[in-house]
Amino acid sequence: MVPGLMWCVWGGVGAAAAMSLTLITASADGQNPASPLVVARQGSFLVGGTVVTNPGTFDPRDPNPTPSGQTVHGDHAYVQYQIPVSPRRLPLVMWHGGAQFSKTWETTPDGRDGFQNIFLRRDFSIYILDQPRSGRASRTAHLAARQPPQGRFGEQAIFTQFRLGMWPDFFPGVQFSHDPAVLDQWWRQQVPNTDELDQKVFVDATVALFEKIGPAILLTHSASGVMGWVTATRTDNVKGIVAYEPGGFLFPEGEVPPTVPTSAGETIGTPVAGSAFQKLTRFPIQIVYGDNIPAQPSPIPALDGWRGRLEMARRFVAAVNAHGGDAELLHLPARGVYGNTHFPFSDLNNVRIADLLTEFLHKKKLDVP
Amino acid sequence: MVPGLMWCVWGGVGAAAAMSLTLITASADGQNPASPLVVARQGSFLVGGTVVTNPGTFDPRDPNPTPSGQTVHGDHAYVQYQIPVSPRRLPLVMWHGGAQFSKTWETTPDGRDGFQNIFLRRDFSIYILDQPRSGRASRTAHLAARQPPQGRFGEQAIFTQFRLGMWPDFFPGVQFSHDPAVLDQWWRQQVPNTDELDQKVFVDATVALFEKIGPAILLTHSASGVMGWVTATRTDNVKGIVAYEPGGFLFPEGEVPPTVPTSAGETIGTPVAGSAFQKLTRFPIQIVYGDNIPAQPSPIPALDGWRGRLEMARRFVAAVNAHGGDAELLHLPARGVYGNTHFPFSDLNNVRIADLLTEFLHKKKLDVP
Numbered sequence: 001m002v003p004g005l006m007w008c009v010w011g012g013v014g015a016a017a018a019m020s021l022t023l024i025t026a027s028a029d030g031q032n033p034a035s036p037l038v039v040a041r042q043g044s045f046l047v048g049g050t051v052v053t054n055p056g057t058f059d060p061r062d063p064n065p066t067p068s069g070q071t072v073h074g075d076h077a078y079v080q081y082q083i084p085v086s087p088r089r090l091p092l093v094m095w096h097g098g099a100q101f102s103k104t105w106e107t108t109p110d111g112r113d114g115f116q117n118i119f120l121r122r123d124f125s126i127y128i129l130d131q132p133r134s135g136r137a138s139r140t141a142h143l144a145a146r147q148p149p150q151g152r153f154g155e156q157a158i159f160t161q162f163r164l165g166m167w168p169d170f171f172p173g174v175q176f177s178h179d180p181a182v183l184d185q186w187w188r189q190q191v192p193n194t195d196e197l198d199q200k201v202f203v204d205a206t207v208a209l210f211e212k213i214g215p216a217i218l219l220t221h222s223a224s225g226v227m228g229w230v231t232a233t234r235t236d237n238v239k240g241i242v243a244y245e246p247g248g249f250l251f252p253e254g255e256v257p258p259t260v261p262t263s264a265g266e267t268i269g270t271p272v273a274g275s276a277f278q279k280l281t282r283f284p285i286q287i288v289y290g291d292n293i294p295a296q297p298s299p300i301p302a303l304d305g306w307r308g309r310l311e312m313a314r315r316f317v318a319a320v321n322a323h324g325g326d327a328e329l330l331h332l333p334a335r336g337v338y339g340n341t342h343f344p345f346s347d348l349n350n351v352r353i354a355d356l357l358t359e360f361l362h363k364k365k366l367d368v369p
Numbered sequence: 370m371v372p373g374l375m376w377c378v379w380g381g382v383g384a385a386a387a388m389s390l391t392l393i394t395a396s397a398d399g400q401n402p403a404s405p406l407v408v409a410r411q412g413s414f415l416v417g418g419t420v421v422t423n424p425g426t427f428d429p430r431d432p433n434p435t436p437s438g439q440t441v442h443g444d445h446a447y448v449q450y451q452i453p454v455s456p457r458r459l460p461l462v463m464w465h466g467g468a469q470f471s472k473t474w475e476t477t478p479d480g481r482d483g484f485q486n487i488f489l490r491r492d493f494s495i496y497i498l499d500q501p502r503s504g505r506a507s508r509t510a511h512l513a514a515r516q517p518p519q520g521r522f523g524e525q526a527i528f529t530q531f532r533l534g535m536w537p538d539f540f541p542g543v544q545f546s547h548d549p550a551v552l553d554q555w556w557r558q559q560v561p562n563t564d565e566l567d568q569k570v571f572v573d574a575t576v577a578l579f580e581k582i583g584p585a586i587l588l589t590h591s592a593s594g595v596m597g598w599v600t601a602t603r604t605d606n607v608k609g610i611v612a613y614e615p616g617g618f619l620f621p622e623g624e625v626p627p628t629v630p631t632s633a634g635e636t637i638g639t640p641v642a643g644s645a646f647q648k649l650t651r652f653p654i655q656i657v658y659g660d661n662i663p664a665q666p667s668p669i670p671a672l673d674g675w676r677g678r679l680e681m682a683r684r685f686v687a688a689v690n691a692h693g694g695d696a697e698l699l700h701l702p703a704r705g706v707y708g709n710t711h712f713p714f715s716d717l718n719n720v721r722i723a724d725l726l727t728e729f730l731h732k733k734k735l736d737v738p
Contacts, residue, residue, distance in 0.1 A: 036454050037408040042486065043476035063633060063670035078472075085405050101505055103447075107412035110551040117411065135505050136470055160671040163661045163710045171661050175708040175716035182479040264432060292540050301432040302529040339544040341533050347544035 037120055042082040048208030049076025049132065050141045060160040060167040074141030077205035078102075078130040082116075084123050089368050090217050090239055091125035095206060097222030097247075101135030102128040104221055108346040115219070115345045118354045124367075127213065131202045131224070159183075203230050210237040217366055222342065223247050226270065232283070233276040240366045242286045242357060245342050247309060249316035252277040252323070257315045260308040264301035267308030269315065281325030284364035287313045288330045288356075290340030290347075326364070330356065406489055411451040417577030418445025418501065419510045429529040429536040443510030446574035447471075447499040451485075453492050458737050459586050459608055460494035464575060466591025466616075470504030471497040473590055477715040484588070484714045487723045493736075496582060500571045500593070528552075572599050579606040586735055591711065592616050595639065601652070602645040609735045611655045611726060614711050616678060618685035621646040621692070626684045629677040633670035636677030638684065650694030653733035656682045657699045657725075659709030659716075695733070699725065 056068025080102060081091075094115060096104040105116045105128050113121075120126050130137040165171040170178055177183075202224075210216060210231065217240040220228035225246020232238040233250075251257065252274040259266040289310050298304040313329055320327035332340050337352060344353045361367040425437025449471060450460075463484060465473040474485045474497050482490075489495050499506040534540040539547055546552075571593075579585060579600065586609040589597035594615020601607040602619075620626065621643040628635040658679050667673040682698055689696035701709050706721060713722045730736040 037411060039406040039408060042406060043480070043482070044472060045476060045480070060671060061669055080475075103413060103505065106449075107414060110546040110548065111412070111414070113412070130505070135507065136472065136499070138504070138507060160669070161674075161711070163659065163672065163675070166669070171708065173708040174661070174710060175659075175713075175718045176710055177479040177717060179479065290544075292543070300430055300529070300535070302429060339540065339542040341543060341545055344544075348546060349544045 038085050040083045040085045044080045046076040047079055047212055048205030049074055052141045072141050074139040075132045075201045076137055077132055077209060078136035079127055079209055081127045082120050083125045084120060086123060087125040088123050090215055090366055091127055092119055092219060093127045093216045094219045095129055095224040097224050101130045132205050199227055203227050206231045207234045210235040215239045220246060229280060233279045238283060240284045240364060244288050244344055246287060249312050250277060251319055255319060260311045262304040262308040263299050264305030267312050269312060278323060280320055281323050285320060285327035286330055286360045288344060290344050291333050291338050407454050409452045409454045413449045415445040416448055416581055417574030418443055421510045441510050443508040444501045444570045445506055446501055446578060447505035448496050448578055450496045451489050452494045453489055455492060456494040457492050459584055459735055460496055461488055461588060462496045462585045463588045464498055464593040466593050470499045501574050568596055572596050575600045576603045579604040584608045589615060598649060602648045607652060609653045609733060613657050613713055615656060618681050619646060620688055624688060629680045631673040631677040632668050633674030636681050638681060647692060649689055650692045654689060654696035655699055655729045657713060659713050660702050660707050
């Protein structure tokens with residue numbers, strides 16, 4: 001028998017003879033991965049992005065259409081969400097790091113629940129994203145310039161090829177919305193491959209996500225760390241950031257601390273306008289680093305770089321707090337939590353890491369119903 | 370008040386004072402997108418794929434590691450699953466078409482439930498996949514050959530960079546499984562970009578999925594149609610196929626029908642060994658086409674190609690049945706269902722399309738508990 005679940009019969013719903021009803025604890029036991037998840041709504045969408053229109057004219061009768069006159073919708077983020085039955089007020093937005101995608105937060109490599117499931121069980125609405133130009137958002141707007149003509153997959157071409165209509169007209173009675181926003185989503189859900197990393201493109205899409213869903217808490221990881229700070233300077237809807245092993249930090253112009261030399265190169269701080277930096281003082285921030293970061297300079301660059309980042313994180317925390325903010329550093333070994341990699345949220349002890357996040361969110365009143 | 374949901378208190382679970390319990394219909398109302406989804410388990414994994422090892426030696430102390438001696442895990446599929454509380458015996462595996470990914474089956478472009486949610490509500494276990502070299506499975510095993518050296522993202526390099534250990538040794542007490550299969554998953558969840566289409570690579574991964582999850586029903590769309598037939602010749606675990614607008618068909622050697630000339634070119638059948646074709650006679654098959662396919666030759670190539678495929682589908686159905694199989698063609702307008710595009714499962718009437726799938730699965734006893 002699954003804990004928190006029992007069978008009963010409720011005669012008041014419909015007429016199905018063999019209908020089975022389930023009594024579920026919607027929020028009772030976030031620790032128990034055996035209890036069912038109860039999801040009020042789940043789905044996915046593309047958000048943000050740009051549109052490039054190639055010069056020329058498109059003819060739907062052309063048997064070998066070129067990019068001429070066709071659009072390319074790209075550089076959006078892909079977002080997958082689940083909303084529990086009684087969600088807490090602030091959702092969690094989870095942003096992966098470099099060369100990764102939403103899997104970061106999903107089932108761990110060893111098959112256990114990741115933060116997506118753990119915090120859904122703890123009654124947070126969850127938004128996991130694939131940043132532009134990767135994973136489910138790998139449709140770059142530079143497609144036309146970078147790839148050979150792909151007539152059949154040109155946007156105006158597939159309008160006809162996939163029988164929405166004879167471009168630009170819908171077929172009468174076609175079972176497809178005439179809302180331009182729907183066509184926009186439909187075009188964006190194609191995936192080609194893809195483009196160079198561009199921080200502005202990535203931040204643009206995440207800002208669009210926050211503008212769409214409203215106030216939320218942002219989790220970042222590694223390469224998305226610095227972009228998370230930038231995102232928070234551009235939207236008022238970031239109400240907290242927990243950054244797992246961020247790779248970079250912002251400082252007010254004129255207050256950038258000295259670089260930290262390491263065998264992997266110098267760790268630097270990035271200057272931003274004081275007014276932008278000030279926006280990082282408006283919400284709670286926690287920065288989390290794991291174990292096996294050298295305490296002293298190490299000749300192993302792959303490890304020593306983390307020593308530099310951890311040191312720069314300390315300076316960032318100090319700068320935020322000196323400007324009236326509320327930032328803290330959680331170096332896990334200092335809390336007696338050992339062995340964590342660059343991916344604490346999917347490590348073997350990730351329930352412990354989740355508990356530390358829960359503790360922080362509660363302390364900062366970011367978990368209110 | 371959400372239909373099928375009521376609040377009550379169950380004192381028997383735990384001691385939490387404010388614990389809220391929810392009475393949910395686990396399966397009562399598949400039509401009602403307002404009722405919560407009850408998910409016993411959900412998660413994701415990478416399946417299938419290959420490993421390439423670059424010649425040379427890898428040194429974790431190298432500040433600028435090259436591909437030398439590093440592996441590349443790629444060409445797997447990515448699979449996302451949800452298992453309802455009382456699943457029917459056979460899951461649905463949903464395979465997208467060309468230039469698409471799992472979004473095909475997710476939230477529709479206009480924001481309604483897609484087949485993923487609709488059939489989860491109807492108590493099927495759902496597996497949606499991104500085929501190799503696209504979406505969340507865009508890590509090609511040819512990465513090393515196609516991309517400039519990316520030392521930091523080489524597999525042995527990130528073992529140290531991300532602090533699992535000093536390659537090849539784990540750090541003592543590291544919070545990461547020492548199971549090689551776990552490391553395999555972890556490496557595969559990176560995404561680079563990507564590679565040419567290769568039917569064998571794609572089918573290999575889907576066969577691996579069926580070998581992993583056991584007997585299941587396969588839904589295909591467009592370009593995955595012909596790969597679905599090939600998959601069923603290579604695993605005994607395909608227990609039914611519903612193919613939405615497949616692009617290609619197999620025939621026994623010596624029985625390939627004449628080509629169908631269209632203004633988009635000739636529609637051809639693909640020969641396979643008679644013994645392979647015979648495997649397609651062991652389970653029910655339904656092939657579904659939508660509306661606005663020309664009944665007579667049309668000068669518009671983008672439309673006329675569908676006339677050729679629909680005609681070839683008729684011949685395929687006849688061939689399967691002539692060899693003792695159980696195939697049928699569902700041309701939606703012939704059932705009085707009009708306006709469907711190449712994406713019937715996400716069209717405005719997709720609940721009607723889902724009902725037709727439910728009807729077929731029931732008729733063929735593929736929906737048994």
